[in-house]
Amino acid sequence: AAEGAELLKATQLKARKKHLRFQRSKIHDWGLVAQEPIESEDLVVEYVGELIRPQISDIRERLYEKMGIGSSYLFRLDDGYVVDATKRGGIARFINHSCEPNCYTKVISVEGQKKIFIYAKRHIAAGEEITYNYKFPLEDKKIPCNCSSRKCRGSLN
Numbered sequence: 586a587a588e589g590a591e592l593l594k595a596t597q598l599k600a601r602k603k604h605l606r607f608q609r610s611k612i613h614d615w616g617l618v619a620q621e622p623i624e625s626e627d628l629v630v631e632y633v634g635e636l637i638r639p640q641i642s643d644i645r646e647r648l649y650e651k652m653g654i655g656s657s658y659l660f661r662l663d664d665g666y667v668v669d670a671t672k673r674g675g676i677a678r679f680i681n682h683s684c685e686p687n688c689y690t691k692v693i694s695v696e697g698q699k700k701i702f703i704y705a706k707r708h709i710a711a712g713e714e715i716t717y718n719y720k721f722p723l724e725d726k727k728i729p730c731n732c733s734s735r736k737c738r739g740s741l742n
């Protein structure tokens with residue numbers, strides 16, 4: 586049953602993939618834009634990258650900082666593990682944050698492998714930019730938020 590569900594998900598993702606394009610974003614640099622309408626609760630995309638242990642991600646984060654890459658394509662999981670999409674990443678790495686997002690993320694363990702899926706939390710019209718809440722931990726050094734939604738909190742962290 587699990588494999589079946591997994592296979593179905595994979596085909597859904599493949600079908601969906603051709604209707605997502607990364608384009609210039611009004612929020613920041615590049616973003617992921619829906620080319621066709623997406624129904625609420627539909628699976629949009631998987632955040633594909635390398636699953637790395639907390640210790641490794643700290644080292645990589647410092648490395649990326651040194652390389653001037655700044656905020657990298659790291660997706661932090663609750664248990665400290667990180668999915669790093671910097672080298673080998675899918676299009677989901679271009680998704681920007683919004684304080685009033687149209688998607689949400691869900692971490693699902695498939696045969697012990699943690700996978701991050703992004704689902705629509707409402708109907709998304711063609712041409713809309715895909716967004717989710719990054720849920721960055723609060724920090725002193727603020728990254729100003731440019732989501733321009735009514736409930737914008739003003740910063741990502």
Ligand SMILES: Nc1ncnc2c1ncn2[C@@H]1O[C@H](CN(CC[C@H](N)C(=O)O)CC2CN(CCC(c3ccccc3)c3ccccc3)C2)[C@@H](O)[C@H]1O
Pocket residue numbers: 610612613614615616653654655656657658671678679680681682683728729730731732741
């Ligand atoms: N609501 C928001 N308001 C204001 N800012 C927002 C909002 N949402 C997201 N952001 C910004 O987007 C970041 C997240 N970002 C989401 C996508 C991004 N739009 C983009 O265009 O890539 C992915 C990261 C951006 N970085 C790019 C690195 C790139 C690089 C770095 C330096 C020089 C050249 C290139 C790089 C390239 C190749 C390999 C490694 C790094 C990764 C957040 O950390 C924040 O800075």
